[in-house]
Amino acid sequence: MPDPSPQEIDENEAVQNDLARLDAYKNQVNILLRQQEVLRLSVLEHTRARDTLEGMDRLDGSEETLAPVGANTFVKVSHVSAQKVLIGIGTGVVVEVDREKALAMLNERVVALERSSKEMNDELLRIDAEAQVISQRLESAVRQQQQAAGMADDQ
Numbered sequence: 321m322p323d324p325s326p327q328e329i330d331e332n333e334a335v336q337n338d339l340a341r342l343d344a345y346k347n348q349v350n351i352l353l354r355q356q357e358v359l360r361l362s363v364l365e366h367t368r369a370r371d372t373l374e375g376m377d378r379l380d381g382s383e384e385t386l387a388p389v390g391a392n393t394f395v396k397v398s399h400v401s402a403q404k405v406l407i408g409i410g411t412g413v414v415v416e417v418d419r420e421k422a423l424a425m426l427n428e429r430v431v432a433l434e435r436s437s438k439e440m441n442d443e444l445l446r447i448d449a450e451a452q453v454i455s456q457r458l459e460s461a462v463r464q465q466q467q468a469a470g471m472a473d474d475q
Contacts, residue, residue, distance in 0.1 A: 335461050338454045345451045352440050352447075359437045363430055370426040373405065373419060 372387055379385060379398065386394040405422035406414045417425070 331461065335458060338458050342451055342454055342458075345447050345454075348447055349444060352444050356437055356440050356444075359433050359440070363433045363437070366426050366430045366433065370423060370430070373423055373426070 368388055375385060376387075376397075382398070384396050384398050387397045388394050403419050404416050405419050406416055407422045407425055408414050
């Protein structure tokens with residue numbers, strides 16, 4: 321069997337580079353999907369907190385409701401004055417703010433989380449489009465190699 325030509329070496333390197341890029345894209349997609357799941361859960365948590373604060377206004381003194389306290393745990397509460405709310409602002413740091421400010425902060429966080437999720441989704445679409453281009457290029461290279469091998473067999 322003759323030594324490969326410089327063109328064949330370049331084609332093989334290109335195929336190897338494309339395979340490596342596809343593998344890197346696969347890893348990026350997996351990371352982004354995990355991050356999106358974290359964002360989704362955070363949106364749910366923030367929405368639940370907001371809904372709980374808003375729901376407290378609808379209670380009169382005789383009604384009871386379940387208020388989530390985290391980890392799928394709830395407590396029965398009757399009308400509670402929620403004019404002041406403790407809300408986290410960083411790692412282990414909470415501040416006391418009035419209820420309206422807490423609701424505004426929660427709403428801002430939900431909007432920011434949803435924006436981040438959309439940006440990640442856009443990045444996933446971009447990666448998918450690039451991966452499709454590379455996959456098509458690899459399929460074309462395989463077809464060319466098969467055709468070349470078929471022509472060599474005919475000789």
